[in-house]
Amino acid sequence: MHKEAAIREPLILGHKTYNDITNDVVGPIEGPAPMGWKILISITGLISLYGIGCIMYLIGTGIGVWGLNKTVGWAWDITNFVWWVGIGHAGTLISAVLLLFRQKWRMAINRSAEAMTIFAVIMAAMFPGIHMGRIWVGYWVFPLPNQFGSLWVNFNSPLLWDVFAISTYFSVSLVFWYIGLIPDFATIRDRMIKPLPKKIYSILSFGWSGRAKNWTRFEEVSLVLAGIATPLVFSVHSIVSMDFATSVVPGWHTTIFPPYFVSGAVFSGFAMVLTLMLIMRKTMKLEAYVHVKHVEYMNIVIIVTGSIVGVAYLTELFMSWYSGVEYESYAFINRFSGPYAWSYWIMMTCNVISPQLMWFKKLRRSLTFTFVLTIFVNIGMWFERYVIIVTSIHRDYNPSSWGEFHATFIDIGVFVGTIGIFLTLFLLFARFFPVLALNELKTILKSSGESYKSDSEH
């Protein structure tokens, strides 16, 4: 059996047995829904309905109900799209990249992080869809034979690459997540007493029996999927960044976009995972599995990616001056001193300055501080996309067509609505799905559990 150094902090606190892990995770699913959950889901449900209403109005009337105009043709819609895709990067990174690096702490968070990924990507995918205006011809993005003499989609365009990247990322993440869920659904199935839930979980568990050969295949599939999901994670946000980088707009036409967007995505994704996990561990009493050490590890990732993002901001600024291109330097002077300077400085404060506080061990091990900081990062990363998109195009080469963007209530309604839908889906997940990867946690109980560690010292 794998041994772990005694000085390494245990990942599972307390004296847990295999059965305790099952009880802690499956228990909340079996019991009645807590009052707090009912209240929360009512609130998020109402917000979702409002958002859906705004979307229906938008589709019925046309995208003119957004604050978009001839100059600023992309604003909140694409900002929200990139923001949600970015948030969707943490889940697969945690479960795939950290699996390849054999980081055991991922096991307590990967299940919910992946659920978050899937829900965030659904929210993201919605924005290009409704931005098309005529969503009923949305299938035109696929290379289908058609009545226009078979005019195909343009495979040279990053926008089409995005279609492939997002759909691949979404479906592969979903499969990865579900394959991990099957054995855990089987655990719930075998515990359930009421006939209807038992039936549902038995359908969901696909008849999993846990044979030795099944487990061998399970581990192989997880490893190979992790191997191919890892470059996928990096490719998706690189391709998103190319939507901008391959254009000729000053402020977008930058070669550092792919790595800068990927680290920004991981940065914001981890922030969102932390925000949700800190609430979930408390309300679902998972403190023994997700504790200060996990939070500290995630905060370290936040420092690293946050610093990369900070360096990227400064590099961009330096290059705009060093390139000697007049339009390029103006785009950046306009960013920090123009009409949208406020959003630039919000971005700088939230994304560059605040994560540096995590160098203090006391702060990165403080749950309250981490929670507040992750909210800052979420806001900052939304503004990053807003700054990149709106401030770059509102003043382009031709001063006579300069303009400004003002969000309408539909802009706000759609965005807030997606947050509502996202949280509703997450609450449903937390209620009915095993929120921790049971089968994986059980494999590390003996090497990283507190009681086993202290026993082996004597």
Next chain:
Amino acid sequence: MYDDEQKLLAAAKELVHQGIRVKDVFSPFPIHGLDPIIGVKRTRLAIASFMYATGGTTLALLGMWYFMIHDWPMNIGGKPSFSLIQNLPAFVPVTFEFSVFCAAHGMAITYMIRNKTLPGMPACNPDPRTTDDKFVLEIAASQNHDHDVENLEAALKQTDLMELSIKELA
């Protein structure tokens, strides 16, 4: 049935040493180091996945050659549109995504079929506790003709087991 994976591992080692064939093991999580003892061969799923990926690459390149070069070449900003090789850099992202798509889904479907885990399939673990915290080691008398049932039972009782159940199979 055992209540700890280490006990099961030791028992499996001991039984195989005595020449008894272990039919199967049911456990709530993968037991590392068990496969070589009870003679489970390495899975070939990774090879299958590689083949699906190659298929995806071929299909993506073939498709893009047909759409963009052969059927309807388009002049986009003066970029080369009459040669696959010259246009290849722009086709890399979609080729990559589609290969990953095929590899992942092909492997997942193969995995489901080989495991016989598909929606609506019945579960066949002998005891519901094997998905929680118990470990079952299954031995079939029909696979062990050189040992009679009493012999097998005695050998099993020698190991650190928790429960023993004997079933008459038709």
